[in-house]
Amino acid sequence: MKHLDDTPSTPGKFKIDKSHSYFHRTRWQSSVAKLAFWSLVFVGFIFIFFYRSPSSLPDPSRRSLRTYSWGGPAWEKRVRSSAHVRTRRGVSVLVTGAAGFVGTHVSSALKRRGDGVLGLDNFNDYYDPSLKRARQALLERSGVFVVEGDINDAALLKKLFEVVPFTHVMHLAAQAGVRYAMENPSSYVHSNIAGFVNLLEVCKSANPQPAIVWASSSSVYGLNTKVPFSEKDRTDQPASLYAATKKAGEEIAHTYNHIYGLSLTGLRFFTVYGPWGRPDMAYFFFTRDILKGKAISVFEGANHGTVARDFTYIDDIVKGCLGALDTAEKSTGSGGKKRGAAQLRVFNLGNTSPVPVSDLVSILERLLKVKAKRNIMKLPRNGDVQFTHANISSAQRELGYKPTTDLQTGLKKFARWYLGYYNGGKKAAS
Numbered sequence: 001m002k003h004l005d006d007t008p009s010t011p012g013k014f015k016i017d018k019s020h021s022y023f024h025r026t027r028w029q030s031s032v033a034k035l036a037f038w039s040l041v042f043v044g045f046i047f048i049f050f051y052r053s054p055s056s057l058p059d060p061s062r063r064s065l066r067t068y069s070w071g072g073p074a075w076e077k078r079v080r081s082s083a084h085v086r087t088r089r090g091v092s093v094l095v096t097g098a099a100g101f102v103g104t105h106v107s108s109a110l111k112r113r114g115d116g117v118l119g120l121d122n123f124n125d126y127y128d129p130s131l132k133r134a135r136q137a138l139l140e141r142s143g144v145f146v147v148e149g150d151i152n153d154a155a156l157l158k159k160l161f162e163v164v165p166f167t168h169v170m171h172l173a174a175q176a177g178v179r180y181a182m183e184n185p186s187s188y189v190h191s192n193i194a195g196f197v198n199l200l201e202v203c204k205s206a207n208p209q210p211a212i213v214w215a216s217s218s219s220v221y222g223l224n225t226k227v228p229f230s231e232k233d234r235t236d237q238p239a240s241l242y243a244a245t246k247k248a249g250e251e252i253a254h255t256y257n258h259i260y261g262l263s264l265t266g267l268r269f270f271t272v273y274g275p276w277g278r279p280d281m282a283y284f285f286f287t288r289d290i291l292k293g294k295a296i297s298v299f300e301g302a303n304h305g306t307v308a309r310d311f312t313y314i315d316d317i318v319k320g321c322l323g324a325l326d327t328a329e330k331s332t333g334s335g336g337k338k339r340g341a342a343q344l345r346v347f348n349l350g351n352t353s354p355v356p357v358s359d360l361v362s363i364l365e366r367l368l369k370v371k372a373k374r375n376i377m378k379l380p381r382n383g384d385v386q387f388t389h390a391n392i393s394s395a396q397r398e399l400g401y402k403p404t405t406d407l408q409t410g411l412k413k414f415a416r417w418y419l420g421y422y423n424g425g426k427k428a429a430s
């Protein structure tokens with residue numbers, strides 16, 4: 001069976017010997033059939049790989065990677081007009097996460113006082129995007145254009161800085177939520193680390209470089225037991241991946257300040273609540289479930305220990321954000337080169353009076369005039385910490401930060417908004 005041994009192994013080297021035409025035609029046909037067979041297997045494999053592999057299934061961490069349309073003269077005109085400064089001492093601010101809870105409030109406060117404001121948001125579906133669209137509509141009515149796009153899109157960010165030489169960036173875009181980090185860890189890396197680095201890369205190369213104020217989190221204190229939490233306390237024991245990415249953000253901020261002279265201020269927010277809030281937060285979904293007559297899980301610590309939060313009202317947080325922007329010094333670098341030491345700060349923005357979660361529920365019961373069905377549960381080990389309490393002396397001294405809203409007053413404003421927005425609770429929040 002010498003002819004079998006003669007079959008070339010490399011298809012490219014395959015030659016027909018005309019002197020044995022019948023035999024070789026048969027052999028050629030069988031080789032073509034083999035080639036066709038293996039090609040089919042190969043194509044089939046490619047098909048299975050691309051269409052059935054997990055990476056082609058919907059991956060929530062990639063939801064913000066969809067493409068957005070931006071650019072063109074009309075778009076640039078809207079960008080310029082939104083960022084136009086209307087007062088002599090005003091600043092032009094790029095607000096990332098502008099359709100988010102804090103982003104919307106900060107953007108409208110800046111616009112009200114005459115600053116130029118341009119919003120950026122990817123409108124992802126971590127929670128009901130229709131709430132984000134409603135916030136966007138609110139901002140558009142006050143003259144703030146919210147560009148639809150992702151902080152990971154370097155070309156878009158560069159374009160924005162080409163169109164407007166922003167003096168400041170208020171960076172609030174993030175993957176929030178402590179417990180969701182166990183469900184979708186990569187979305188935290190994507191937004192809070194990769195997205196932040198991408199933004200800083202564009203800022204360091206901008207000319208002039210903007211000063212950046214950005215949202216860190218009280219969660220960086222993690223398993224720290226010394227209270228109240230001071231900025232000098234250790235933050236190397238995060239209890240959730242969310243906290244770890246915010247802590248990483250603080251270290252990344254240090255690097256960009258050190259190498260490129262970017263002025264950076266991190267604000268550690270303490271459980272911010274209020275009208276237009278986030279539906280993934282306890283006060284928000286407790287309200288929804290209490291109104292629906294659905295049971296709520298109220299966490300408690302070991303040995304019936306109190307779980308408490310330093311709940312901070314949105315208007316107080318907005319004042320802290322504006323204080324941080326107003327006291328931010330200029331970045332010192334230009335064109336990607338450091339020219340001198342630049343400001344690097346971090347502040348707690350809390351309320352300084354922690355309230356047990358069970359008291360939060362009692363306040364909601366009174367405001368909604370509905371008794372909650374409470375399921376008392378042990379605090380799950382999924383990233384939650386038992387207690388937060390901010391020492392705000394540093395923010396008080398340097399930003400003029402002074403929270404004035406207690407939880408009862410703030411929740412009253414929230415409940416009024418909630419009942420109005422969701423039609424007396426009949427149209428339930430999702």
Ligand SMILES: O=C(O)[C@H]1O[C@H](OP(=O)(O)OP(=O)(O)OC[C@H]2O[C@@H](n3ccc(=O)[nH]c3=O)[C@H](O)[C@@H]2O)[C@H](O)[C@@H](O)[C@H]1O
Pocket residue numbers: 176177178216217218219269270271272280281282283297298299307308309357384385386
């Ligand atoms: O300060 C922050 O940096 C963070 O604040 C917020 O996290 P938290 O303080 O954990 O708020 P939130 O989830 O509303 O739970 C409130 C309380 O209810 C308890 N809780 C929660 C859920 C539940 O079913 N039952 C319950 O008792 C729970 O144990 C907790 O004691 C932001 O979401 C986060 O993005 C980040 O910004």
